Amino acid sequence: MTLTPTTDGPLEGVRVVDLTTGLGAYTGRLLSDLGAEVIRVEPCGGAPERNHAPRTDDGISFSFAFTEAGKQSLIADSSDGGNAAQLEHLLDTAQMLLTSEGPGLLRAKDLHPEDVTNRHAGLVHVSISPFGLTGPYADRPASDLTLLAAGGLLGLAGDPDREPLRAWGNQTSVIAGVHAATAALIALLSLESTGRGQVVDLSVQESVAHSLENAAQYLDLEGVVRKRVGAGPAEAGTGLFQCADGWVYLVGGLGGRPLAWQSIIDWLTGQGIDEAETLGADKWQERTWRRSREGSSTFRVIFEKFARTRTKQELYESGQGRGISVAPVATPEDLINDPQLVARDFFRNIDVGGNQLRFPGPPYRFANSHVGPRSGPPSLGSIGAPEAGAAAGPGYERTPA
Amino acid sequence: MSTELPLEGIRVADFTWVGAGPFLTKPLADHGADVIKIESRTRTDPIRSMAPFRDGQAGINRSGYFANRNSSKRSICLDLKHPEGNRLALELIAQCDVVANNYTPGTMERLGLGYDTVRRVRPDIIYLDMPMQGNSGPHRDYRGYGLTIAAAGGLFGLSGYPDRLPVGTGTNYPDHVPNPLHGAIAVLAALRNRRRTGRGEHIELAQLESTVNAIGPALLAASAGQQTERAANDDPVAAPHGVYRCAGDDKWCAVAVFTDAQWRSLGSVLGAPEWTSRADLASAKDRRNARRALDVLINSATQTWDADRLAAALTKEGVPASAVLDADALLNQDPQLRARNHWVRLDHPVMGPSIYDGIPYGHSRTPGRLRGPAPLLGADTRDVCLELLGMDPETFDSLNQQGVVG
Numbered sequence: 001m002t003l004t005p006t007t008d009g010p011l012e013g014v015r016v017v018d019l020t021t022g023l024g025a026y027t028g029r030l031l032s033d034l035g036a037e038v039i040r041v042e043p044c045g046g047a048p049e050r051n052h053a054p055r056t057d058d059g060i061s062f063s064f065a066f067t068e069a070g071k072q073s074l075i076a077d078s079s080d081g082g083n084a085a086q087l088e089h090l091l092d093t094a095q096m097l098l099t100s101e102g103p104g105l106l107r108a109k110d111l112h113p114e115d116v117t118n119r120h121a122g123l124v125h126v127s128i129s130p131f132g133l134t135g136p137y138a139d140r141p142a143s144d145l146t147l148l149a150a151g152g153l154l155g156l157a158g159d160p161d162r163e164p165l166r167a168w169g170n171q172t173s174v175i176a177g178v179h180a181a182t183a184a185l186i187a188l189l190s191l192e193s194t195g196r197g198q199v200v201d202l203s204v205q206e207s208v209a210h211s212l213e214n215a216a217q218y219l220d221l222e223g224v225v226r227k228r229v230g231a232g233p234a235e236a237g238t239g240l241f242q243c244a245d246g247w248v249y250l251v252g253g254l255g256g257r258p259l260a261w262q263s264i265i266d267w268l269t270g271q272g273i274d275e276a277e278t279l280g281a282d283k284w285q286e287r288t289w290r291r292s293r294e295g296s297s298t299f300r301v302i303f304e305k306f307a308r309t310r311t312k313q314e315l316y317e318s319g320q321g322r323g324i325s326v327a328p329v330a331t332p333e334d335l336i337n338d339p340q341l342v343a344r345d346f347f348r349n350i351d352v353g354g355n356q357l358r359f360p361g362p363p364y365r366f367a368n369s370h371v372g373p374r375s376g377p378p379s380l381g382s383i384g385a386p387e388a389g390a391a392a393g394p395g396y397e398r399t400p401a
Numbered sequence: 402m403s404t405e406l407p408l409e410g411i412r413v414a415d416f417t418w419v420g421a422g423p424f425l426t427k428p429l430a431d432h433g434a435d436v437i438k439i440e441s442r443t444r445t446d447p448i449r450s451m452a453p454f455r456d457g458q459a460g461i462n463r464s465g466y467f468a469n470r471n472s473s474k475r476s477i478c479l480d481l482k483h484p485e486g487n488r489l490a491l492e493l494i495a496q497c498d499v500v501a502n503n504y505t506p507g508t509m510e511r512l513g514l515g516y517d518t519v520r521r522v523r524p525d526i527i528y529l530d531m532p533m534q535g536n537s538g539p540h541r542d543y544r545g546y547g548l549t550i551a552a553a554g555g556l557f558g559l560s561g562y563p564d565r566l567p568v569g570t571g572t573n574y575p576d577h578v579p580n581p582l583h584g585a586i587a588v589l590a591a592l593r594n595r596r597r598t599g600r601g602e603h604i605e606l607a608q609l610e611s612t613v614n615a616i617g618p619a620l621l622a623a624s625a626g627q628q629t630e631r632a633a634n635d636d637p638v639a640a641p642h643g644v645y646r647c648a649g650d651d652k653w654c655a656v657a658v659f660t661d662a663q664w665r666s667l668g669s670v671l672g673a674p675e676w677t678s679r680a681d682l683a684s685a686k687d688r689r690n691a692r693r694a695l696d697v698l699i700n701s702a703t704q705t706w707d708a709d710r711l712a713a714a715l716t717k718e719g720v721p722a723s724a725v726l727d728a729d730a731l732l733n734q735d736p737q738l739r740a741r742n743h744w745v746r747l748d749h750p751v752m753g754p755s756i757y758d759g760i761p762y763g764h765s766r767t768p769g770r771l772r773g774p775a776p777l778l779g780a781d782t783r784d785v786c787l788e789l790l791g792m793d794p795e796t797f798d799s800l801n802q803q804g805v806v807g
Contacts, residue, residue, distance in 0.1 A: 010594035010602070030583075034590045053637040054618075056625050066617040117765075135740035143721040145634060145642060146712075149655035150723040152731045154644065156571035157560065163644040164653055164725050166634045167570045168559035171578075174615050178582035183762040185589035186432050190407045190767045192596065198766035206743050206761035209731055213572040214453055216744065217465030219728040220756035221453040226728060227651075231568045240566055247566065249552035251545070255451065316553075320543045327549035329558040329567060332623035335613060340540035346610055347624075358624035363583035363611035367603035369594060 009035015010369050014188065015094040017041060017087075018071060019111065022049045022170060023144075023204065024100025024128040025067035026177030031096075031184065032070035033362050033372050039094075039383070040071045041087065046380045058353045060377070063170065065352050068377035069359060075381040084110070091120050095191060096184060100128040100176070104139040113199040123197040124187040128180045132203030142204075144170045151208020156215060158228045165228070172204055179207045236290045236299040237264065240329065243307040248315045250303070251325040256287030263322045264303075273306045313339075352376040406433025407767035411592065414439060414490070414497040415474065416514075418446040420547055420576030421608065422503035422531055423470040425584035429499075430473035431760055432769035437497075437785060438476045439490060440778060442807060449778065455752040461778050462751040468775035472747065472757050476776035477785045478807050481512045486805045490514060492790050495522040498595075499588055503531035503608075506541050516603050525601040527591040531584060535607035547573020550580075554612030559619060561631040575612040583611045640689035641667070644725060645700050647708035653725040654708040656699070656715060664688065666718035670711075671702040732756065749774035782806050 014036040018028040032038040040047070052061040074090070076083040091097060097116060099106060106112045106127070113125040113133065127133060130142035131150075145166050148154040158165030183200045191197055209216075215226040231240050237252020237259070252264050261284065268276030279302065283289040290296075307315060312328035319326035328334060335341060336358060347358040350373060362372035411434040415426045418440075430436040440446060445461055448470075454463040480486040491514070494500055500519055502509050509515045509530070516528045533550060534540045551557040551574050561567035584606050591602035613620065619629040636642040639659045647654050658664050661683075668677035676698065682688050688695060703711060708724035715722035726735060732744055743759040752774070760769050786792040786806055801807045 010590040012594075012597075030586060034586075054622055054627060054629070062621040062625070062627075063618040065621055113765075131737050132741055135737045137716075137737040140716040141719055141721045142716075142723070143636075143639065143657035143659070145636070145644070145657050146655045146721045146723040149644070149653075149725045150735075150737075152726050152728065153570065153572070154655060155653075155725045155727050158568055158571070159562070159565065162562060162565075163634065163646070164655075165560065165562065165568060165644075167574070168556060168629075168631070169616055169618060171556075171570075171615065175578050178578060178586065179761050182428055182582055182585045182589065183764065185586060185593065186407050186428075186769070187764055187767070189589065189593055189596075190764075192593070196766060198764055200762050200764055202762035203741060203743075205737065206741065206759065209738065209743065210758045210761045211572065211574070211577045212728070212731075212758075213577055214451075214466040214469065215728045216732055216756050216758060217469055218453040219732060221455050221465045221752070222457050224453070228571050231566060247558070249549050249557065251549055254546070316543075320540070323544070325544050325546065325549055327543075327545055327553040329552045330555045331558055332555055332616065332619040332629055335555050335620060336623050340534050340538045340543075340609065341613070343538040344535055344607070344610075346613075347620075352621075355625065357621045360613050360617055360620050361610060363579065363614050364587040364604050364606040366587070366591070367605075368600055369591075369602065 008369060009033075009371055010366065011036040014096065015039070016096040016098060017090055017094045018098045020098050020100040020128065022052075022063070022067070023130070023173055023176060024098055024180065025049070026173045027126065027128065027180040027184065028071060028098055029067045029069060030177060030181040035370065038071040039090070040068060040073050040378065041076050042073055042380060043077045044075055050380070056353060056355060058355065060353045065357065065377045066359070067173065069350065069373040070375055071378055073378035073380055073382045088119070091116070091123060094123060095188065096124045096126060098126050098128065098180070098184075102129045102131065102139045103133045113201070117197055117199050121197060122191065122195060124184065124191055124200065125197070126180055126184045126187070126200045126202065128176050128202045128204065130203075131205050133201045144172045147172045147204050147208055150205045152212050152215065153208050156212065156226060156228055159230045160228055172208060175207045175211055176202065176204045179210070234291060234293070234296055236284065236295040237261070241300065241307050242304050243310055243312055243315055245311045246331070247329040248307065248312055249327050249329055250319070252299075253290055256290055258285060258290065260322070260324045263324050267319065267322050267324065268302065268306050271306050273302060275302045275305070278302075348373060350376045405767070406769060407764065409433040411435070411499065412497045413437065413499040413501060414494045416500065416502035416504065416509070417531070418503065419448050420573055421580040421584070422501060423448075424577060424581035425531070425588070426474065426501055427470050427472060428585050428760070428769070429588070431771055436474040437493065437781070438471065438474050438776065439481070439493075440476055440478050441480070442478045442779065442804070443480075445778060455755070460751070465752070465755060468749060468752065468755060469757050471775035473772040474776055475781035475785065476779055477782040478779035480805050481514070483805045485800060487513050489786070489790060489806065491519070491522050493785070494519055494526070496789060497523065497526070498592065499527045499529070501529045501531070501584070501588070505544070506530075506532045506536045520601070523601075525595055525599060527588055527595060527602050527604070529584060529588055529604040529606060531580070531606045531608060533608045535610065536605055547576040550575040550608050550612050554609055555616045555619065556612065559616060559629060559631055562633045563631050567631060575608060579615050580606065580608045580611050583614070635692065640685065640692045641695040641699055642692070643696050643699070645696075645703040647703050647706050647711060647724070649707070652708045654703060654706070654711045655723050655725060657721040658688070659721075661685070663720045666720050667715065670714045670718055670720070671699070673698070673702055745771050747771060747774040750777060779807055
């Protein structure tokens, strides 16, 4: 990392118009982090997501603050003819449009991607929608939970004796966002070499179905339908273990084979857990014993005798110091204070409605360019609308690539 | 309409292996980049030995776990510890636009392939490191897998029933969603910037930092002093909101009610309009407060319904709903995925016709496609050495006999 970073982001000069709902909102955040100018278009009363719980004491939604960081806000209501003309004018100056509703709702707003890209030949319309723009379910109403179900991820999560379980937060926004930003950048490279825009038709259901690890292949190759299995594979040495202030996740075996087994034995015996010497018996090298209920529970009793007297952080540092793959089951508070993240200056203090919040830094660091959230979510109408029919005004000086 | 793929002309020296890295280079390969996997014959990619296997028989060219994330790529085998193997790797890199690896910190440097060395042979290279914790910091040498990153990154601990231990997503989520795709975004943005400025880029994607972004709002809440707890299938806005038992063995339907209109529709579809006239359930706030009791009511009404029929009836009336689909439903039954031809069957030389995940998006003008099945170990070594590196066949045979290439 010897090069000097500049203040430019790698997407400097790219203008993105963001008309997404919460489902698509992370896409524009990723592009903004990389230096694109992302303009969130909102109705007069503001996007409803601004107020979604949980909120700051001042009523600003945490998820809105996270996905809208670095964007600008422009008030324009597509149901108002004058505003619709302004939006068309804005799209003429932009390289990308992001939406996240199904084809019927888009058509009702005169924003169906086919029509939009006919009107604006140099625009990439990234259409994120629950089921894609075509097919029998294209206009079905959907939410984070129902899309996790329709894409198959929900069915893999949870305890077998309970209902399938939602991953925390709006993970479909993350899943859709990372695929949509990838697709958007592929289209941008093409736009900037040919001058021609296009439609990207992203299905969130398919994006979720792309996250199933090996479940499709298990059925295809071995005829096995994977089911939910609780916290993970049942194997001695692997899984969640109780400690003094929560849990750690230990990987002491994978695929029926022990990992760093002697190190684990030494770790425990060194702390005075004499029973750990029994883990040296031959059966602990055998797949069938390691995967048996008795094997798992015998290990658990021995390990937790030690772990219950130590904190997550102590176990993390002392175990990793011995080459053992152990990690804390971190809470958000743990992460804010995580020694590694703090040492690497990961968090950025950013003003949100007068409060300093600690934003996670970007997912990646560039040696050569400025990347990451630059400001908090925009106040409603942070930039003014260009006058209808007028030449591009301040803030609108860019021309299409 | 052009049939040229949008990333044609981009070449990637792909040193990634196991889970997250190969899913980063896959979208590049499926959109036309020439992705050359550099593998080892003696230390093969562990995921080549992970189930599922064709017909359940293990083998380095039989894993579906490996195959699915390596479509459209080429594979060469080089002994990077041999001076000649190392020289060939640098020669190859000199003809590449992108180098990607997810080894532990310092590995590429020890192999003589670190960024500073590579930059000398290819000054505008886009070079991506993907360490677990980062290339610096007190935990830089810590080790882990998808599940330990999910635990350390916070998503695992937040996902679960409040009255039980956390359960996470049931998958190695960081390996399949945030880490590879954040990586692909970074590489594509750097390619765009290089075209504009002529400058290369050194990207460091610490998998912990990438994964933490998947729970970004919870970190903001924590920094404002608010705790976030496991909430099973509850939603902060919608209620009722849950996964309800339907007729049959382990059949479920997910339902989300955000508005009063959806609430009335739910009651009418389930044949229980009396709920919707109850004054104590009139507002979203009332329903959220009564959500546990509502879950019981709804479960008693849904258990005789077929999950797909219930989802169809509810969505027709504007209520978000879906049956909980398993792999069989996704591959063999779902009319939507079928209409969109989501799954792709590719004929693999050892595995035969096999299912690959499709690309979850389509470009109208420059669509990507899975151009070929996963490569056999070292399948392209000879082609790459002779055609790309200009090696003569005699030299290749000699190096092959020494085990340097092959």
